[in-house]
Amino acid sequence: MSDKQKLVDVKNLKVHFPLFGGVLSRRVATVKAVDGISFSIKRKETIGLVGESGCGKTTVGRALVAILRQLYPDVEIDGSITYNFNGKSVDFARLKPRELRKYRSKVQMIFQDPFASLNPRMTVAQIISEPLQLHTKMNDSEMKDRVGWLLDKVGLQPEQAYRYPHEFSGGQRQRVGIARALATNPDLIICDEPVSALDVSIQAQVINLMMDLQEEFGMSYLFIAHDLSVVEHIADRIAVMYLGNVVEFGESSTVYYDPRHPYSKALLSAVPRPDPHRQRESRIVLEGDVPTPLNKPSGCGFRTRCPLAEKSCAEEIPVLEEHALEHWVACPIVKEKNAG
Amino acid sequence: MREKLFEIKGLKTYFNIGGQTAKAVDGVDFDIYKGEILGVVGESGSGKSVSLLSLIQLIPNPPGEVTDGEITFNGENIFNGDELKRIKAVPQYRFFNKLDVSKRTGVAFLFMVAWLVLHLVLPISGFIPFLISMLLMTGVTWYLFFNSPRKRHERSFREKMYTRMRQIRGSEIAMIFQEPMTSLNPVYTIGMQIIEAIKPKSFGEMVKDRIIDLAASFRNTRWVNKVRASVIAAVLFIFFGQLGTGWSFQFTQLISQALWGAALPLVLGYLMVGLDKLIPKEYHEEYVDLQRQGIKLLDQVGIPSPETRLKDYPHQFSGGMRQRVMIAMALAKKPSLLIADEPTTALDVTIQAQILELMKEIKDQREDAAIVLITHDLAVIAETCERVIVMYGGKIQEVAEVKELFDNPLHPYTKGLLGSIPTPELQKKARLQAIRGMVPNILNLPEGCKFCTRCDVKIDKCDSVDPPLMEVTPGHLVRCHLVIDEMLEQQNAPVSVSE
Numbered sequence: 001m002s003d004k005q006k007l008v009d010v011k012n013l014k015v016h017f018p019l020f021g022g023v024l025s026r027r028v029a030t031v032k033a034v035d036g037i038s039f040s041i042k043r044k045e046t047i048g049l050v051g052e053s054g055c056g057k058t059t060v061g062r063a064l065v066a067i068l069r070q071l072y073p074d075v076e077i078d079g080s081i082t083y084n085f086n087g088k089s090v091d092f093a094r095l096k097p098r099e100l101r102k103y104r105s106k107v108q109m110i111f112q113d114p115f116a117s118l119n120p121r122m123t124v125a126q127i128i129s130e131p132l133q134l135h136t137k138m139n140d141s142e143m144k145d146r147v148g149w150l151l152d153k154v155g156l157q158p159e160q161a162y163r164y165p166h167e168f169s170g171g172q173r174q175r176v177g178i179a180r181a182l183a184t185n186p187d188l189i190i191c192d193e194p195v196s197a198l199d200v201s202i203q204a205q206v207i208n209l210m211m212d213l214q215e216e217f218g219m220s221y222l223f224i225a226h227d228l229s230v231v232e233h234i235a236d237r238i239a240v241m242y243l244g245n246v247v248e249f250g251e252s253s254t255v256y257y258d259p260r261h262p263y264s265k266a267l268l269s270a271v272p273r274p275d276p277h278r279q280r281e282s283r284i285v286l287e288g289d290v291p292t293p294l295n296k297p298s299g300c301g302f303r304t305r306c307p308l309a310e311k312s313c314a315e316e317i318p319v320l321e322e323h324a325l326e327h328w329v330a331c332p333i334v335k336e337k338n339a340g
Numbered sequence: 341m342r343e344k345l346f347e348i349k350g351l352k353t354y355f356n357i358g359g360q361t362a363k364a365v366d367g368v369d370f371d372i373y374k375g376e377i378l379g380v381v382g383e384s385g386s387g388k389s390v391s392l393l394s395l396i397q398l399i400p401n402p403p404g405e406v407t408d409g410e411i412t413f414n415g416e417n418i419f420n421g422d423e424l425k426r427i428k429a430v431p432q433y434r435f436f437n438k439l440d441v442s443k444r445t446g447v448a449f450l451f452m453v454a455w456l457v458l459h460l461v462l463p464i465s466g467f468i469p470f471l472i473s474m475l476l477m478t479g480v481t482w483y484l485f486f487n488s489p490r491k492r493h494e495r496s497f498r499e500k501m502y503t504r505m506r507q508i509r510g511s512e513i514a515m516i517f518q519e520p521m522t523s524l525n526p527v528y529t530i531g532m533q534i535i536e537a538i539k540p541k542s543f544g545e546m547v548k549d550r551i552i553d554l555a556a557s558f559r560n561t562r563w564v565n566k567v568r569a570s571v572i573a574a575v576l577f578i579f580f581g582q583l584g585t586g587w588s589f590q591f592t593q594l595i596s597q598a599l600w601g602a603a604l605p606l607v608l609g610y611l612m613v614g615l616d617k618l619i620p621k622e623y624h625e626e627y628v629d630l631q632r633q634g635i636k637l638l639d640q641v642g643i644p645s646p647e648t649r650l651k652d653y654p655h656q657f658s659g660g661m662r663q664r665v666m667i668a669m670a671l672a673k674k675p676s677l678l679i680a681d682e683p684t685t686a687l688d689v690t691i692q693a694q695i696l697e698l699m700k701e702i703k704d705q706r707e708d709a710a711i712v713l714i715t716h717d718l719a720v721i722a723e724t725c726e727r728v729i730v731m732y733g734g735k736i737q738e739v740a741e742v743k744e745l746f747d748n749p750l751h752p753y754t755k756g757l758l759g760s761i762p763t764p765e766l767q768k769k770a771r772l773q774a775i776r777g778m779v780p781n782i783l784n785l786p787e788g789c790k791f792c793t794r795c796d797v798k799i800d801k802c803d804s805v806d807p808p809l810m811e812v813t814p815g816h817l818v819r820c821h822l823v824i825d826e827m828l829e830q831q832n833a834p835v836s837v838s839e
């Protein structure tokens with residue numbers, strides 16, 4: 001893969017939240033929400049990010065749009081998030097807020113909850129034009145045209161521009177969220193569980209819309225979701241996360257049908273499939289409690305529940321290695337087994 | 341044919357929303373057979389939860405009411421809409437029934453004013469007669485305007501029904517809801533709540549249980565720790581004692597404070613042991629047995645080291661474990677019907693799989709019990725259920741065995757649902773066969789087929805005539821004009837010669 005195609009390259013990204021406590025408000029612990037992950041997103045590509053609740057998916061998304069420091073001033077970010085905007089490379093993990101502002105419009109985010117993520121006191125037109133006001137120098141009539149055009153693109157009527165979010169259904173609100181994200185022609189849209197709160201029949205509409213828009217405008221998506229069959233369908237590549245680390249990364253149908261990492265295996269064996277004839281091959285049951293990023297085990301985060309765990313797993317955090325062409329797995333034990 | 345556990349006919353549950361009637365469930369017929377897992381799918385707001393809650397009369401009233409239908413449980417009629425209708429036919433008020441409720445208070449007020457005016461005219465004097473007249477006025481006004489013979493009937497109908505329902509809910513039907521934290525009491529240990537579910541306890545019995553627990557933990561405490569507790573208590577006593585006496589540091593006082601402090605934990609401990617001895621042996625045995633049952637239940641739902649987890653509080657459990665505790669508590673009663681309303685929606689897939697598997701195991705263990713699983717996830721249905729009900733707009737649109745439904749969906753809505761989810765056969769990134777449009781407002785459902793606003797194959801009569809639910813092949817019921825017309829046509833068509 002040439003670097004030209006790469007939109008963003010995440011290298012060894014760490015996001016730690018210090019926890020303060022006691023009378024002196026001393027640092028008592030560190031939440032290692034993201035603990036050294038590497039992956040990349042190409043242009044026009046959709047990356048699916050999956051993993052159980054609390055494994056750090058949203059935190060990765062927020063790091064990529066560089067809003068973590070705004071939300072949590074204490075956060076510690078390490079590693080690099082190198083974007084390539086028209087040949088110019090910028091590292092979002094290191095950029096000063098003032099310089100960042102120039103590039104913010106290039107990366108946008110869509111949220112899970114279409115009910116909470118839109119300001120109830122703003123009309124749809126105001127919501128959609130907000131990023132335009134922040135990032136462009138459009139005048140009012142240009143902005144109005146742009147809003148009308150965007151509404152049309154996401155399948156809403158231009159008349160609906162002057163209504164308020166509460167007058168819309170869940171699916172329509174998510175369309176408004178998509179229009180807002182689309183407003184500034186971003187190169188990357190982070191979609192954090194964009195369809196989880198919607199009805200199945202509406203989910204399909206929104207997924208279709210997102211695929212159509214990608215076809216038309218060629219932006220990349222980081223698609224965070226827990227419905228693995230949807231992720232498999234729309235993503236080119238899937239990254240599986242566990243407790244702050246990416247444990248497997250590869251072409252989506254490879255990861256979906258032939259997972260290699262013991263955690264991905266367990267996860268995918270648990271995914272229900274919409275086929276009543278299917279005889280379930282024996283499901284891999286994970287024993288043991290799920291650790292939290294506060295009491296993360298040493299070495300491989302999965303070793304306390306892993307059926308393959310050996311003594312050596314406690315020593316260091318495994319890194320992603322290419323086990324097959326473009327199929328990256330972070331488990332030395334699996335590698336040994338496949339080699340031997 | 342399998343035996344019916346529940347038989348529901350023409351069930352209607354309406355809500356009053358701001359003066360308008362929301363037909364949340366509008367004429368639903370279905371059966372629940374013993375030993376099956378029945379799935380219920382449908383759009384949000386289609387009436388899945390309300391249908392099942394109506395079965396056991398858990399509808400908040402007001403604003404809601406089960407207004408019509410017939411519910412039979414194990415051969416016993418537990419709700420009869422006809423009876424309710426007969427009661428509703430009784431005039432609401434004894435007099436002036438034409439007067440509607442909003443005007444009634446106004447007229448009653450005028451009547452009272454008129455009575456008072458009469459006082460000005462008529463020569464009634466003295467405080468006592470005035471008081472009597474006032475009482476009389478209130479009585480007469482109430483009798484004339486607000487006395488409702490229907491209310492009495494209604495109340496006795498309700499009381500009878502709710503009493504029976506409470507019995508049934510207490511012993512035969514268990515429910516699991518989506519959010520387990522709200523259904524567990526945060527101030528009691530998991531063990532106490534499980535034991536309470538197995539055998540409801542009186543206040544006295546709860547006190548006894550606490551004494552047994554405390555005595556046992558005192559007996560199990562090592563001497564080192566007992567001494568430690570005494571030392572700490574002694575220090576505290578000295579501190580607070582001195583605080584009280586103004587830091588006098590008198591030697592004898594110090595000694596007595598230390599001794600009192602040191603003695604207190606031991607005295608309390610032995611008091612518990614003593615009280616424990618007073619509790620009859622049978623009660624002890626029963627308590628131990630209940631605890632054993634609780635441990636067994638937790639073990640059955642796959643909670644690791646249940647003996648120790650019994651002493652934990654709900655917040656110490658993860659979401660999946662709380663949900664499993666809820667299932668354990670639901671199972672404690674050995675219910676003949678378990679209603680699980682989106683039991684896994686908030687959980688991770690790995691835990692979802694465990695809970696669904698658990699439900700299947702439970703079903704296999706008890707042949708006469710049934711499980712109803714409400715969900716919006718078709719994959720969950722495919723994996724867990726044997727029969728499926730598809731709901732839309734407060735009505736059942738299709739019922740079939742799970743394989744039949746997935747292989748041969750007939751209703752356009754069911755087809756749309758199945759088209760909305762990606763399948764392995766579908767080419768990657770191919771568009772999904774989404775259903776267009778959106779769910780109509782519950783207050784403004786179409787008159788004909790409830791799905792007609794989104795249906796791509798509708799015919800003329802769909803807008804105005806609601807199709808009936810018809811059995812197309814044995815066990816496969818559909819509510820769609822198109823399908824029904826086609827079926828009738830085939831029946832009337834001459835039988836082809838080759839057969």
Ligand SMILES: Nc1ncnc2c1ncn2[C@@H]1O[C@H](COP(=O)(O)OP(=O)(O)OP(=O)(O)O)[C@@H](O)[C@H]1O
Nearest residue numbers: 017031033052053054055056057058059060072293
């Ligand atoms: N500001 C914060 N301070 C402390 N801990 C945090 C903070 N933000 C997130 N965390 C912790 O970091 C971990 C990862 O959180 P994150 O929201 O990224 O998970 P997620 O994968 O998106 O989960 P979900 O699927 O539930 O949305 C969690 O354990 C969370 O509790």
Ligand SMILES: Nc1ncnc2c1ncn2[C@@H]1O[C@H](COP(=O)(O)OP(=O)(O)OP(=O)(O)O)[C@@H](O)[C@H]1O
Nearest residue numbers: 355364383384385386387388389390391400403782
């Ligand atoms: N307490 C209530 N007060 C007023 N209306 C109610 C009440 N409970 C339910 N409803 C109405 O009844 C209809 C059916 O609700 P129900 O909860 O059965 O939907 P559902 O199919 O379970 O949906 P979901 O998938 O969202 O749980 C809804 O449109 C709702 O507006």
Ligand code: SF4
Nearest residue numbers: 789795798802820821
């Ligand atoms: S009855 Fe008519 S509108 Fe309703 S599903 Fe059938 S064809 Fe469509």
Ligand SMILES: [Mg+2]
Nearest residue numbers: 057058059192
């Ligand atoms: Mg998240």
Ligand SMILES: [Mg+2]
Nearest residue numbers: 388389390681
């Ligand atoms: Mg519901």
